[in-house]
Amino acid sequence: MRGLNLDHVSAFTEVVRLGSFSAAASHLNLTQPAISQQIGQLEKRLGVHLLERVARRATPTAAGSELLDHAARINGAVASLLDGLARFTSGEVGRVRLGTGATAAIFRLPPMLRSLRRKLPELEITIATGNTSDVVKAVQDNALDIGLVTLPAGGRGLEVTPVLDDEFVAVTARDGVALPQRVTPAVMASRPVIMFEPGGQTRVIADQWFFNGGVELKPKMALGSVEAIKRLVEAGLGCAILPAVAVREAGDRANLVMRPLSPRLYRKLAIVIRRDKVLHLGLRETIRALKSLPKAP
Template identity: 60%
Template sequence: MRDLRLDQLDSFRQVIALGSFSAAAERLGLSQPAVSLQIRELERRLGTVLIERVGRRAQPTAAGTELLDHAGRIEAAVAAAQEAMARHATGAMGRVRIGTGATACIFLLPPVLRELRQQHPTLEITVSTGNTSDIVKAIEDNQIDIGLVSLPAAGRALDVTPLLEDEFAVIAPPGMELPARLTPEAMARLPVLLFEPGGITRRIADEWFARAGVTLKPVMSLGSVEAIKRLVGAGLGCAILPGMAVYGENDGLVVRALTPRVHRTLGLVLRKDKPLHRGLRETLKALRALGTLG
């Protein structure tokens, strides 16, 4: 099977598609004896008859029908490989897979991705969202190239670089009466919406209350910052959110700082042994430009 030739498979597919050795030869720019020889050699290599004549038309045998399905997939795989190599040969940027949280995806990445797209039109970028633990696992499994996540993130195979700090804030609907200092004790007396449990954003908020000995039961927990902002705007309560989601994009809501202040650290995560092709280098450069730490 290691001697299986693509030109023989192509001739086989053309004969079946056109129902004729002579028609296949004309399409391929070969002589009919050359096509017949290719099919005989293919049958010899595989040890079975692939084509039979039914009347005047060439049709596949049972083995030929099965090979035809494989040949189609082989042709598609070869075409995909050629396209991928062509991108390298022509200096195209390749593909970069980014993993991040939903908040950073909405409020931090768009201008970075826009600039990358403008400067490098051939760069293919895919973005997936999830919790830090899920993204780190995907990086370790080489399913994602770069993670922009809330720290901490740890792993012996990982390169972790703190990038920026994002201070949490309280948002409230206009007209809602808020205390002068938004301490854990004061917030516990208000209707509060939080992110759903399971992620670092919720854990930071829970730990902020716990350090003050306060147990908060939120009126609602949601997994979407936009949903939380809309519900706050509808008057269902106030919310504690990452600052990047509210400063500058508060939708007319009241924005106040917490006391004591609390923040999360965002960082870049990738494998230490990750080969840095040109597209990946340019993406890392653009993301590092966001940094305010170090």
């Protein structure tokens, strides 16, 4: 098969997939004569007719069908080869700029990043934290490659893929403000509550939970850090609504009591990325790792 042009094979598969030379030319950003020339050269190289017209649609001949079967394996082999070679070129493995919220960065990402580093030790990863709106804008502006954000989120030219539901729980100190086994909005509002500061999706979701329960909450304090909120709760200054994943460490379990909310409260985390983003090996593996995040703490 010396001298076989893979671009010609690709042109042939596009003609078969789309059913016409003109459609394939448009998809590949080529002229129709250029596509016809590539197919002609491929037929000449292989010594067989590959296409025929049936009801004004280009369809493969028997020889063309045989080539089509092999073309998929050829493309797979080439993709595998390029991925393998990418491990030896920093430009292909590349750099991944990931944006997310502070809670996800602290409690969700470390195990994933450890696994990713073992798989691709040469991959450079930078993490930026911010609210959903900030991360989404940075992804749109190509200042970040990918974001892990709280829904709702979206924008022109972005692909949004939900990956997991993050449950919220009520949290209090073991010797602090007492909470019943199931905590309603009315029950929570009757206690001193420490909330996330306004402006982020996490605060919006919690506020909506209280609103749906017919309660107008006036928090005693509002902070931007989940760790700071936990320390204040531990000190007996109030209770809080936090992602369950943020209260999973042994020290937290020893000092804090978690109670389920009624009704249950979740935030949905999603991947956001530009639709036109070139997915090099490192970015593809990062997306795969984010989609594999554990669903529970």
